[in-house]
Amino acid sequence: MSESSNEMPQLNIGDIVTGTVVKVEEKQVLVNIGYKTEGIIPISELSSLHIEKASDLVQEGDTLELYVKRMEDDEVILSKKAVDAEKAWESLEEKYRTGDVFETEIKEIVKGGLVADVGVRGFMPASLVETYYVDDFSDYINQPIRVKIVDLDREQNRVILSHKDVIQDELNEKKHEVLQSLEEGQVLEGVVERLTNFGVFVNLGGIDGLVHISQLAHEHVEKASDVVAEGDTIKVEVLSVDKDNERISLSHKRTLPGPWANIEDRVTQGDVLEGTVKRLVNFGAFVEVFPGVEGLVHISQIANRHIGTPQEVLEVGQQVKVKVLDVSEKDERISLSIKELEQEQEASEVKQYEKDEDQSGFQLGDFIGDKLNKYK
Structure with a gap:
């Protein structure tokens, strides 16, 4: 420098100075602060977070605001971390007071949670990362994440962050909106x-x-x-x-379409259906022929003979065949008959019997006729 030693600035512990990085070593950084010797920033004073080497954070030519931490002989020990922390605390206290949501980056995975860079070291317990359980946090490293501060203590240097609270608040807001609508x-x-x-x-x-x-x-x-x-x-x-x-x-x-919807397209008069007896009443029996569709077999249509009560012939749960007498979607009504099927069955049996009789009678007549002809 061209300045003479009596023009050198006076430096005191606690001062804030501006310096330019002139050399980056692995564990410290040398800075020109306009003093007779270059200032030293130990790696531990670069960041509130753990860093492996100084070049991870600063490069030659960077301009930094620094806090004078110690002066020993002509050696000046400086801290970038202290200046960052001072600025960060003011901002964090405001965010904590207002409940602000802000974005930060996750820098470390530690036992019990994550560490974020919020100007100081911010800790997010595992239980406050998501609304659900997370088994592996590796995907969060160097990723931006929205957080809010749930606990702050400057004296204890404690900043507790939560991403879960941000998500929960958004869910609650959404829930409220849907509920109101x-x-x-x-x-x-x-x-x-x-x-x-x-x-x-x-x-x-x-x-x-x-x-x-x-x-x-x-x-x-x-x-x-x-x-x-x-x-x-x-x-x-x-x-x-x-x-x-x-x-x-x-x-x-x-x-869903009602069980009676389009019933007249599915069922017509004369159809024979299978159903289950659901209820017996004094005037007949209700038989379910489709899910949710019950038709009435009137007591007069239950049997091909006079009965006093439906229970004489039917029981609940019994499977029966029924014939459709009438169907109405508008009235949600189907009239059914068991008797007609019985009558048809009887008529069919009689007809078959008569047919068999006719055939045997006809053959016998032929036989007798032949015999009679011989005597003519």
Whole structure:
């Protein structure tokens, strides 16, 4: 330098000076600060994070703001870390106070969590990384991540970060938005999240609603897995919304064609169907011929003889053949008969018997006729 020694700046411990990097060694950096000797930044004073060699952080020609940490004889020990930390703490205290979300980079994986560079060493416990369990954190190294500060203590040099809280806040906001937008009667698509013995929970894009097992299908459902599986996308209708308790009741059944839809295309008068006796009443029997479709066999149509009660002939659960007398989609009604099938069966048997008789009678007549002719 051209300055004489009496023009050298006065340096004191605690001063902040600006210097230019003149040499980068493995474990220290030499800096020109306009003093009679070059300042030394030990590697431990370069960053609050662990670095292997000084060149990982600074290069020759870099201009740095530095804190005068120690002066021994003509040796000046400087710290970049102290200046960065001072600036960082002011910023971190403000972010902590306001709950700001900001982006940082993960620099290390340590026991129990991750370390981020937030100007000082920020620690993120493993439990605060995601809303779910993470087995391997290697993908997070040198990656940007959005965080908020959940605990701060300058005296203890403690900064606790959370990415999980950021995600949770966003989920809660989304949940609130979806909840406010829901109305009774809306038809939406959702993803089946969870099956239980009483129904299924469906994610509507931020909040779950319950489809009770009775609302899964028009027919009786024994267990939810008979109808849906986790991960299925299904249509649902909103039955009710309790915004205070965040409870949503849904129906999948209401989005499906009813069991009676297009019944007249599937069944016509005179068809013979198989069904199951579901209920016996004093005026007849209800027989299920399709899932959710029951037809009435009036007591007068149960048997080809007079009966006092349907129980004399039928029992619940019995499989029976029935003939369709009449069908109406509008009235959701099918009239059925067992008696007509019995009568037809009897008539068929009689006809077959008569046919057999006719054939044997005819042959016998021929035989007798031949014999008689001989006596003519």
